[in-house]
Amino acid sequence: GAGVSQSPSNKVTEKGKDVELRCDPISGHTALYWYRQSLGQGLEFLIYFQGNSAPDKSGLPSDRFSAERTGGSVSTLTIQRTQQEDSAVYLCASSIYTGQNTEAFFGQGTRLTVV
């Protein structure tokens, strides 16, 4: 595709349910990032993938959060036993890894609402 694609665009779930958020990065981008944006706040780093491995998962808030990436492409962020404080916009970004920082392209995000 032309850009980073995230699905669903909106998700409403009941407290205690599990949710899966999907990210399709730009073809050929080896680096993939997940960020969380709470209402009116900045972007909070969650996890970074290089290929299928995650050298930095320091931002995952708790063990209810996990992410995987398969085939060096699609990534899924899973939140188990959702809580109301998990409500936020979850943003995915991808970039070409060249050994130094390059432009990270963001998707439009998934707005998660836990009721």
Place this chain on the structure above:
Amino acid sequence: GENVEQHPSTLSVQEGDSAVIKCTYSDSASNYFPWYKQELGKGPQLIIDIRSNVGEKKDQRIAVTLNKTAKHFSLHITETQPEDSAVYFCAANENQGAQKLVFGQGTRLTINP
């Protein structure tokens, strides 16, 4: 770890005037400083970035300056237009070569016609 502070949180300017947004960072090892623009309902989009080996970079009406000694960098938008209205985020990589970006809290810029 890296900490990025951004000011002001909101900024309102008259169309045609200039806007300046400032950020400070804490980790002297950071060497990459991008600025992102986020319009309502969209993901952030890179508008300009600067690396620590230069002090200033310009792209048409947008410029970024970097002071490594003071550990601060600024975004300058000249001849502002209504379409410049958005939320702007500064960021810094966590340390030299790190892929993780640490973002400021954002500045909501409003251009008044």
